[in-house]
Amino acid sequence: MDLETYIRALPKAELHLHIEGSLEPEMMFALAQRNGVTLPWSSVEATRAAYAFSDLQSFLDLYYAGAAALIHEQDFYELAMAYFARAHADGVVHAELFFDPQTHTERGVAFQTVLDGLERACDEARVQYGISSRLILCFLRHLSEDEGFATLEQAVPHVSRIHGVGLDSSEKGHPPSKFARLFARCRELGLHIVAHAGEEGPPAYIVEALDLLKVERIDHGVRAAEDPALVERLVREQTPLTVCPLSNIKLCVFPTLQDHNLKQLLDAGLKVTINSDDPAYFGGYIGQNFLATAEALHLSRAELKRIARNSLEASFVGDAERTPWLARLDALPED
Numbered sequence: 001m002d003l004e005t006y007i008r009a010l011p012k013a014e015l016h017l018h019i020e021g022s023l024e025p026e027m028m029f030a031l032a033q034r035n036g037v038t039l040p041w042s043s044v045e046a047t048r049a050a051y052a053f054s055d056l057q058s059f060l061d062l063y064y065a066g067a068a069a070l071i072h073e074q075d076f077y078e079l080a081m082a083y084f085a086r087a088h089a090d091g092v093v094h095a096e097l098f099f100d101p102q103t104h105t106e107r108g109v110a111f112q113t114v115l116d117g118l119e120r121a122c123d124e125a126r127v128q129y130g131i132s133s134r135l136i137l138c139f140l141r142h143l144s145e146d147e148g149f150a151t152l153e154q155a156v157p158h159v160s161r162i163h164g165v166g167l168d169s170s171e172k173g174h175p176p177s178k179f180a181r182l183f184a185r186c187r188e189l190g191l192h193i194v195a196h197a198g199e200e201g202p203p204a205y206i207v208e209a210l211d212l213l214k215v216e217r218i219d220h221g222v223r224a225a226e227d228p229a230l231v232e233r234l235v236r237e238q239t240p241l242t243v244c245p246l247s248n249i250k251l252c253v254f255p256t257l258q259d260h261n262l263k264q265l266l267d268a269g270l271k272v273t274i275n276s277d278d279p280a281y282f283g284g285y286i287g288q289n290f291l292a293t294a295e296a297l298h299l300s301r302a303e304l305k306r307i308a309r310n311s312l313e314a315s316f317v318g319d320a321e322r323t324p325w326l327a328r329l330d331a332l333p334e335d
C-alpha cells in the first residue's frame, strides 16, 4: 500500500476545521453572484493569488471578506456538504466543525439560518457518507466578552444542537482570560470546551486556556514546546492538541514543514492530532496535511496510526461510536 492509500485508509476524526475556511473560491464566486454580493477580488484566480499570508491577521482579513458570500440557509448547507465530500474521500469518519456565528450575525444573517444549514448538512452527511459530526460554536476573541454573551444568548434556545464552544480569531492581545466568565457560563450549560491557544500567542495563553477556561483540547498549541513545564503537564494530563501543519506554514508559524515541531511534540508524549484548519485557504484538506507532514518529518506508519488513534480518542463521541473505528484502525498493518 503506498503512503497516500495508507493515510486514506486510516479511520480518522477531524477536530479542527473552520467550516467558513472550507469555502473554495469557486463556490465563493458562485454564491456571491447568486446573492448579489460584491467580493474584493475580480476572479477566482485573483482570489487564489491573494492567498499569500504573512501572519494570522493577514489571513483573517481575507477569510472574513470571503465569508460575506454566505447569506442563506442553503449556502451554509452547500458549504458543509462540499466539506463532507472532501473529508469522506480522505477517510474521515467523524468531524467536529467550528462555526463563527458572529461573522454572520454582524452582517444581518440570523444565527438560526447558519445553524439550520450546517445541521441539515450534518444530517445529510450521516446518510450519504456515514460520517458522524458535531458542531462547535466559536467566539471571536477580537470582539468583547459582552458580545460573546450576546451570541451565547442567541445560541441558548438551540443548545441541544451545539456540542461545544471554542475561541478563535486574532490571538495576540486577546488572551483566554478575557473570556473567563463567558466560558464558565458555557460549562454550566454542559457544553464541551476548546480554545485556540499557542498558535501565535505565548505558552502562557495555553496555561490560561487550561486553568481559566478549563478546555478539554487545545487548538494548535504548538508554542507549548517553549515551556518544558507546560509540555510535562500536557503529557501528564494527555490534553489533545489539534495541530494544523499546512496552516502553520501558510501563516508563517514555522518557515517550512521540515521545521515543524509536530514530531518533537509526538516524541515528547503529547496527544497530537493532524487537522486542516481552513483548507480552502491553506492548500490542503486533512489527507494532504497527513501526507505532506509524513513526508517532511519522515513519520512512520506506526506514528501515523498513533495520530489517527489520538484523533478518535480526543473526539467528543461516546465509546459506542468510537469502538468500531478503533477496531478498524487496529486491523491496519503498520508496515
Ligand code: HPA
Binding pocket: 018, 021, 056, 063, 168, 169, 170, 171, 196, 199, 247, 277, 278
Ligand atoms: O487558525 C486560526 N486561528 C485563529 N482563528 C481562526 N479562524 C479561522 N482559522 C483560524
Ligand SMILES: [Zn+2]
Binding pocket: 016, 018, 168, 196, 219, 277
Ligand atoms: Zn483554527
